[in-house]
Amino acid sequence: MSEQPNVQLGAWQAVSLVAGREINTKLRSKAFIITTVATLVLLIGFSLVMKFVGGGxxxxxxxxxxxxxxxxxxxxxxxxxxxxxxxxxxxxxxxxxxxxxxxxxxxxxxxxxxxxxxxxxxxxxxxxxxxxxxxxxxxxxxxxxxxxxxxxxxxxxxxxxAKVQVEPIEQPFPYDGQQLVLGIIAGILIYMSLLLNGQMVAQGVVEEKSSRVVELLLSTIRPWQLMAGKVLGIGLVGLVQMVVIGGLGIAAALAFDVLTISVTAAVGTVVWLVVWYLLGFLMYSLVFAGLGALVSRQEDVGGVISPALMFVVVGYVIGISVLPSDPDNAFVGILSIIPVFAPTLMPIRLAMGGVPVWEQVVSVGLVVALIPALVWLAGRIYANAVMRSGARVKLKDALRAV
Structure with missing residues (x-):
């Protein structure tokens, strides 16, 4: 009986191969193209409507x-x-x-x-x-x-x-209504991207697990490399989508004079949108990949990732419901620094302006510090659960070493 050759790939080579496969698949999918075009049409259409309705x-x-x-x-x-x-x-x-x-x-x-x-x-x-x-x-x-x-x-x-003379103890930040709109749009784009692309990671894990493709892949590469490649590939596709939608959407608003803020402020919003998309996607997609490995059926994906998904939903709902009427809300300010809420709340606050530098640094730093821990935790769950088919794997069992 002849032995099968043991093909050894370097860590980065293995991750890049999986990422390339995900990128090619997602960029060619009709869902990705339709979603991107539809979102752009909605944003440009909104700009045109605001130009002709809002300016009258x-x-x-x-x-x-x-x-x-x-x-x-x-x-x-x-x-x-x-x-x-x-x-x-x-x-x-x-x-x-x-x-x-x-x-x-x-x-x-x-x-x-x-x-x-x-x-x-x-x-x-x-x-x-x-x-x-x-x-x-x-x-x-x-x-x-x-x-x-x-x-x-x-x-x-x-x-x-004759005007009232106001003597503030603390100097208020002059919030601009257009910056508020930009912040809400940024929050919506982050929220939708985390929902769609994050769940896409979990669904991809389950699809490979249920079709037994994962067994062939893991004969060549390690579990964490497969997980990292999948997250990297889908993340890059989402990044392209985010830059295209955010960049062209704001460009259309500036071209149609719907936004009269400076180009610097608009570009700054897009930059922070990209930064927080990357941080939020890396954080949540790692969790979704690990949790997705616990089940073997697509219909079970929603149930297993819903606890983590609730943090995304809660942060988004709080942001769009509280910040428009109370931009300086202290409770929202605290939540926007906590890693699980930061990807949806902090972009809105940053677009509006007035966020202290120390809060920006702390919020980014906490997420960056959390990601390596999530890589280890999600990788452990993924490695111990992805090869188990059939019934749902309990989280405590997946955390144990096999």
């Missing part, structure tokens, strides 16, 4: 020549209550009424400007009513000031310059 005014108000002096005060009054109103001067009241009928104007201010009287097609929207009520109050006040011998312009200037 809330209402358009017409003025005749007699009361055109009220146009500027109306825009100022609307701005003070958070509304964006366009104004338009019409040739005469008759022409203005016609534009109200055809929908070109939401309202037409008529009269001589001593009172605020408007013509509408059916009803006056509440946001426009509020702005016009502020204008009416200002007109009435100006008339009283004039009657008492004062100058309405000087009074208006004094009122405009």
């Amino acid at each position: 005014s809330d209402a358009t108000v017409g003025f005749t020549q007699q009361n055109a002096v009220l146009a500027a005060p109306l825009k100022a009054a609307a701005s003070a209550i958070g509304e964006n109103i366009d104004t338009k001067t019409v040739s005469d009241e008759r022409a203005g009424r016609g534009q109200v009928v055809d929908g070109s104007l939401d309202a037409l201010v008529v009269g001589d400007g001593r009172t605020v009287r408007v013509v509408v097609k059916k009803d006056l929207p509440d946001n426009l009513r509020n702005a016009l009520n502020v204008l009416a109050s200002q007109v009435a006040l100006n008339q009283q000031i004039t009657a008492l011998g004062g100058d309405p312009a000087q009074v208006a200037q004094a009122v405009a310059n």
